[in-house]
Every structure is written in C-alpha cells, then in structure tokens.
Amino acid sequence: MSGDTERPVTTRTSERGAATRGALLNAAKETFITSGFAEAGVTDVVARAGASVGSLYHHFSGKADLYLTLFEEFQKRQTQRTRQAVQDARAEGETDPMPQFLAAARAYLEGCLAERDLAALFLRGDAPPGFEVIMRDRLRQWARRTAALFEHEDALVVVVTGALAAVVQEVTLSDDPEQARKMAEDALRIIGDIRHR
Secondary structure (H helix, E strand, O other): OHHHHHHHHHHHHHHHHHHHHHHHHHHHHHHHHHHOOOOOOHHHHHHHHOOOHHHHHHHOOOHHHHHHHHHHHHHHHHHHHHHHHHHHHHHOOOOOHHHHHHHHHHHHHHHHHHOHHHHHHHHOOOOOOOHHHHHHHHHHHHHHHHHHHOOOOHHHHHHHHHHHHHHHHHHHHOOOHHHHHHHHHHHHHHHHHHOOO
C-alpha cells in the first residue's frame, strides 16, 4: 500500500517540475523579446516566472541554455509544421517536389508569422556567443533535406534555400504582418517558377 501513495507524490513532483520549467521558458521568452538577450538577466527571468534562481539552475545551465532551448523547441514546431504540409501535399496526390517544397515553405513562413516575436528574436543577432554557428548548421540541415526532395539538383537547392532564407528574414522582421504575408506569397510564387525557366 505504501507503494501506491508514493506514485502520486512522484507524479505531482514531476508535474510541478514541468510546470516550473515551462514557466521559466515562457518568462525567458517574454524577457528576451522585450529586453533582448544581452540585456536580460537571470533575475529578470525568475522574477517574471515567479520562481527561484535555484529552480532555474535546476532546469537550465543559465541564460544561454534558456535561449537555445527556446530555439530548439521553436525549430521542433517548425519541423512538425513543414513535415505535415509535405505529408498533406503527398496525400492529395502531389508528386512534383517543387509544390511539396512550397507547401513546406508556406508552413514554415506561417509558423514564423504565428510566432513572430519569437522567430524575430532568433534573427536579430542578439544571441548567445556561437549561436550563428547553430543557425548555419540549421541552414545546412535544411539544404540537405531540400536536396533529398529535389534529388540532388544542387544549383536549384542553393537557389531555393537561399531565397527562402531571405524571405523568412523579411517576413519575420517586417513591421506589417499582412504586407509580410502578401510578400511571402509573391516570393513563393516566384520561387515556384524558378524550375520552369
């Protein structure tokens, strides 16, 4: 019987830990967005989260770890969005790689618009040391996935990934989300026409 009473305590403890971790990440996101990474302090984050400095260091190694975790979680959501878009296109019978790529690109851009403040945080250049290396690695991974989609049409892959990276930056950092959405659609149309030239 004592084993039964321990399980709920463990569950409550892990739920409380997950809630604290989530509160710290939300507070870090808000703090980084409003103050910037360089100006944000650990004390700002824990105060906003209603947590302790000790709890922050229990879950994260510091401010940079919070930033990188936010980035990784955003990228996971973006990956889910793009994979789902490609699966949906294929389920509708689309076999041409360009429309599949455009569906994924549109989903990625929509994710950037849906989480605009967070996406912009990662593009502004106010980041932990070494973050630019992580971003370059992400772009290489994206190019490899695109290369697999286009059966290694290397020049095309360079053009479409480079163009889309520029569109992501413009859309995310634009002051007018509706204008950004229109520009994104125009850019995707142009990218879609590249292969037919």
